[in-house]
Amino acid sequence: MKILIIAEHKNGQLSETTRELFGLLLGQAEVHAVAAGENLEPLAGPLGQLGAAKVHLIGSPALASYTGESLGQALGQFIPQLAPVAVLAAHTPQGKDLAPRLAAALDAALATDCIQVSFNDGQVTVRRPVYAGKATAEVEFTDDSLKVITVRPRTVKAPELDAARSAEVIPVAVELPEQKTVLKEIIASDNARPDVTEAAIIVTGGRSLGSAENFSVIENFADSIGAAVGSSRAAVDAGYRPYRDQVGQTGKVVSPQVYIACGVSGAIQHLAGMRTSKYIVAINTDPEAPIFQVADYGIVGDLFEVVPLLAEAAKNRNGS
Numbered sequence: 510m511k512i513l514i515i516a517e518h519k520n521g522q523l524s525e526t527t528r529e530l531f532g533l534l535l536g537q538a539e540v541h542a543v544a545a546g547e548n549l550e551p552l553a554g555p556l557g558q559l560g561a562a563k564v565h566l567i568g569s570p571a572l573a574s575y576t577g578e579s580l581g582q583a584l585g586q587f588i589p590q591l592a593p594v595a596v597l598a599a600h601t602p603q604g605k606d607l608a609p610r611l612a613a614a615l616d617a618a619l620a621t622d623c624i625q626v627s628f629n630d631g632q633v634t635v636r637r638p639v640y641a642g643k644a645t646a647e648v649e650f651t652d653d654s655l656k657v658i659t660v661r662p663r664t665v666k667a668p669e670l671d672a673a674r675s676a677e678v679i680p681v682a683v684e685l686p687e688q689k690t691v692l693k694e695i696i697a698s699d700n701a702r703p704d705v706t707e708a709a710i711i712v713t714g715g716r717s718l719g720s721a722e723n724f725s726v727i728e729n730f731a732d733s734i735g736a737a738v739g740s741s742r743a744a745v746d747a748g749y750r751p752y753r754d755q756v757g758q759t760g761k762v763v764s765p766q767v768y769i770a771c772g773v774s775g776a777i778q779h780l781a782g783m784r785t786s787k788y789i790v791a792i793n794t795d796p797e798a799p800i801f802q803v804a805d806y807g808i809v810g811d812l813f814e815v816v817p818l819l820a821e822a823a824k825n826r827n828g829s
């Protein structure tokens with residue numbers, strides 16, 4: 510059974526979310542990976558060491574920066590030639606944009622934001638959260654058409670690189686038609702902290718912070734433990750944080766090792782974005798706050814007292 514992993518990369522480095530895809534139990538599958546863009550050769554080594562038997566490189570200046578249109582067309586030409594059983598992409602902004610385009614173009618079945626993928630005897634089954642994460646659905650594919658699957662970041666641990674492994678590298682040529690969209694400029698964010706979708710630890714603040722300035726309490730704590738800063742929608746709507754930090758149904762879906770919710774009530778729409786976190790810690794003055802129902806550890810208290818103490822303890826522990 511052939512499985513194709515779409516590799517995301519930046520500045521010559523594979524993204525962590527791509528590495529994680531190799532951590533799915535791919536069983537007896539013949540694992541292929543595809544990367545597109547320019548100067549792709551450095552990616553072949555790690556892709557092979559992660560477990561790809563063959564690495565397909567679509568080198569083209571037109572694919573140097575991601576647009577759904579260009580990469581969709583390139584992969585739309587390449588995938589039928591390879592004819593895999595399933596295509597795996599991470600459920601990142603790129604994966605979310607690309608997967609439906611591919612499924613539509615290739616008349617494939619689509620399952621997005623999966624938290625489990627099983628390959629057994631040629632059968633592919635996935636599990637994905639539904640009803641804002643209150644339940645999970647097992648999805649079976651009913652025919653043998655191509656399956657396009659996106660996997661929620663941090664669902665699986667990336668395997669260690671195995672230096673003894675290497676992949677066959679296969680250059681792929683595609684012909685791209687004139688594009689309807691052109692990427693003119695990428696304006697990098699000035700945020701030095703990790704993005705919430707990539708961080709292993711997230712410290713999130715809610716409406717209770719009361720102002721943008723007060724979020725420094727959350728930022729100090731986050732910096733003391735190398736965490737990203739998240740926000741509830743109420744705090745974003747109040748102008749305390751930028752939208753990019755919003756976690757939840759209409760924000761980002763995250764699944765970190767540790768999620769620390771400070772002064773966040775735990776509304777269903779917020780839980781939809783973080784309830785698959787491995788450990789949830791809640792700090793809230795209200796012992797009845799719904800967030801405590803999903804929390805592994807809870808502190809009933811004022812965040813303005815508790816959070817600085819945690820930051821101080823973390824700094825003492827780090828010796829800084």
Ligand SMILES: Cc1cc2nc3c(=O)[nH]c(=O)nc-3n(C[C@H](O)[C@H](O)[C@H](O)COP(=O)(O)OP(=O)(O)OC[C@H]3O[C@@H](n4cnc5c(N)ncnc54)[C@H](O)[C@@H]3O)c2cc1C
Nearest residue numbers: 715716717741742743757758759760772774778779794812
């Ligand atoms: C269609 C739709 C989509 C939505 N999408 C999202 C989404 O993506 N993400 C999201 O977050 N919300 C979303 N919401 C909004 C959601 O319903 C809640 O309104 C929001 O999550 C509440 O944010 P909050 O917990 O910060 O504020 P609140 O609900 O006001 O809660 C504040 C909490 O802080 C506690 N508190 C107060 N003072 C302190 C203190 N000093 N120390 C400790 N605790 C304190 C309070 O006890 C309370 O529990 C959506 C709503 C709708 C209708």
